[in-house]
Amino acid sequence: MVLGKDIYRDDNSDGPPICGKGIKLTSSLIERLKRMGVQSITVEGGPTAQSGGKSPAEILSALDERFRKAEGDPLTAKLKNIYRQYYIKSYGE
Numbered sequence: 001m002v003l004g005k006d007i008y009r010d011d012n013s014d015g016p017p018i019c020g021k022g023i024k025l026t027s028s029l030i031e032r033l034k035r036m037g038v039q040s041i042t043v044e045g046g047p048t049a050q051s052g053g054k055s056p057a058e059i060l061s062a063l064d065e066r067f068r069k070a071e072g073d074p075l076t077a078k079l080k081n082i083y084r085q086y087y088i089k090s091y092g093e
Helices: 027-035 056-070 074-091
Strands: none
Touching: 056 074
16 A cells, blocks of 8 residues: 555644655554554545445535435535535545
């Protein structure tokens, strides 16, 4: 696996990355990141198993479909936007 996004410290996200995009992940590097408190990473390649094998576009399309019945409700629209931003951030787009 290859790192798909830079990893930054939680306490200094504006500082230099602690591990750069494109770095090959080894078991020792993964263990070191765990010890540093890194909770999750993004790897290069297709969709993750967490998304059920769907592409980012398919996930966002399904999100739109799930919220279609409540399009007129401003609070539901805000909730949908929170989910949308989460998925976009997760895929680094």
